[in-house]
Amino acid sequence: MSSTKFSKIAQIIEKRIDEGEYPLNSKLPTHRVLADELDTTPATVAKAYKLLADKGRLESFIGRGTFVCEPSELSMAIQAPEDEADFNFSILQPCLHKNVLSLQKAYQVAGQQLTADLIGYTEHSGHKAHRQAGVNWAKRYGLEGGDVSNTLLTNGAQHALFLLINALTKPGDTIAVESLTYPGIMAVASLSGRNVVGIPMDGHGVIPEELEKVIAESKPTLVVVVPSHQNPTGITMPECRRREVAGIIEKHDIWLVEDDIYCFLNEEPIPAISNFIPSKSFHISALSKAISPAMRCGFVKAPQGQVTSLNAHIRTNTWLSSPINYIAATHLIDTGEAFEMAAIQRETACQRQHIAREILPQLQCHSSGYHIWLPLPESWKAERLMVEAKNKNVIVSSGSYFDVTGNEPDHIRLSLMSVSTEQRLREGLSILKALMDSDVNTLFPF
Ligand SMILES: Cc1ncc(COP(=O)(O)O)c(C=O)c1O
Incomplete structure (x- = not known):
């Protein structure tokens, strides 16, 4: 067939x-x-x-x-590849072919390292050596204060978000998120019966005065932000904004979840928001974006007083995150190869951002991120463009999947990393550009 x-x-x-x-x-x-x-x-x-x-x-x-x-926003935003001819700009993942060899070797080493101790039930937060690797990974990109006693292993960042939202809030509670956000956060909230409220943003992330206003008006129990290369806007919060956000969280009876999955893409490490409020914040990092989403390796740094409760959630939810993947992850981190792989992906992202700016001159931001948040010409609506692009084998994510307020943003999100080569990137972006330059009214009526 x-x-x-x-x-x-x-x-x-x-x-x-x-x-x-x-x-x-x-x-x-x-x-x-x-x-x-x-x-x-x-x-x-x-x-x-x-x-x-x-x-x-x-x-x-x-x-x-x-x-x-x-259809859920999550399933629509990230579309599985259907056809080899597709230019799939919907998946935020590393250029996988660059990582295959290193991963093959890491899993060979992992196979040789398997001992009876490592293949049994173990502590729910994971083996000590694997937690230490997580500490080292996050520390390299700006997180301070992590150690084996406050760091837990999860099956990736999505699992961490699920655990934290369920551990820190109860049904009916409100969670404040960036007004444009990763649909996986909205999906957890919706499945768990939590309300979501959006915090307006500017070019540096959530606006401090608006965060204050949302806290006063909607009384959220939890704030979730993605501080680096935010999904979908690509915004990275500078240190001064991070300090301001931390200052506000500190004043209120409220938790912060800092989903820092893209921290390795920053040119220089930027201090995590969690550094300024360690007793009120949970920091998430993961290997999915730098190494491989299939490894399902995530790390959470929690306030010391919350570790026991989080362990109970991990126990109930998954018993433990598979140590076998963490043997490979620890090998890559301990040998330094994981950081080299991350640097190569970052370099690739920079090159691809450059290509995108050549083809799509309306792109203003200079980023080293995996994706772009592309403004559309006035005549185009995101949903319509998505359908017309798909007819030309180009798969993009409509801005509406990321909008907490339910508005239809005049943007689409494009991942630059999920097409195999720079040549394919140029071809796919050129098709998209020609489509956006065409007159929507002369196309077949929708
Ligand atoms: C902000 C953000 N958090 C979490 C995830 C999910 O990561 P993981 O594959 O580690 O579960 C994604 C994936 O796109 C993401 O963009």
């Missing part, structure tokens, strides 16, 4: 969902019925259904059938 065939069938189904032929919560035809209609095989339809289920557009229930479901 060709991958093109089932992804084409998936596109037909998705179009029918978008156009209302298959409404929300409706049951889809059986594999056989749709296969007959579309002149294909039931196996191809099954594969198309699976693809759309992975994207969060369908849900299958054994014995009941397949139903159209509400």
Whole structure:
């Protein structure tokens, strides 16, 4: 079965969902019925259904059938690759081919290091040597005060966000986040029955006066920020803004979660906000963006008094994060290779940002981040551009997936790192540029 065939069938189904032929919560035809209609095989339809289920557009229930479901921002923002011809600008991950060899070697070493001690149940926060590696990783990029007693291991940063939101707030509580934010934070809040309120931002991140206002008006229990190369805006908070934010958190009965997953992309380490308020803040770092998201290695530095409670959450939630991945991670960090890999990814991001600025002159910001937050010409709406770009095999994320206020921002987010080569980057961006330069009104009506 060709991958093109089932992804084409998936596109037909998705179009029918978008156009209302298959409404929300409706049951889809059986594999056989749709296969007959579309002149294909039931196996191809099954594969198309699976693809759309992975994207969060369908849900299958054994014995009941397949139903159209509400797409979540998270599943829409990050789209799995469908077709080799696609220019997928939706996934924020490192240039993976640059890391494959080092990872192969690290896992070989990890295999040789496996001992009975390492393959059993262990402390929920992880082995001491692996926690120390996490301390060293975060310290290199600006976090102070981490040690093996206050650092815990998680299955990546998303898991850390889930644990922290559930440990620090209760259903019905409000969480304050940047007004444009990573949809994974909104997804955890929504699944856990927490409300979300947006804090307005300027070019340096959340605005201190606005943070004060949100705290006074919405009484959040927790503030979550992404201080470096923020997703989606790309903004990095300078040290002075970090100090101001810390000062405000300190004055109130409130926690800070600092999701610093992109800290390794800063040209020079910038002190973490958590350095200024260690007893009120939780700092998250991870290897997903520098080394590989498949490793699922995340680190949380917590206030000492909160470690026992967080361990209880880890125990209930996952028992422990797999030590086997952490053996490889610790090898990479202890030998210094992890930092070299991070530097290569940063260098690649800088080169790709340069290419993006050449092709898209409306880009003003100079960043070493993985992504760009691209303003659209006035005539274009983000959702429309996303659909038209997809017809040309270019996958982008609409700004609406990141907007806490529900406005439709006139931006799209583009990851520059998920297409394989600089040549493909140029081709994909040029297609997008030509589309944005064209007159939306002369295209087929939407
Ligand atoms: C700000 C932010 N936090 C967390 C994550 C998830 O990271 P992980 O793969 O380590 O769970 C992402 C992924 O895009 C992200 O952008």
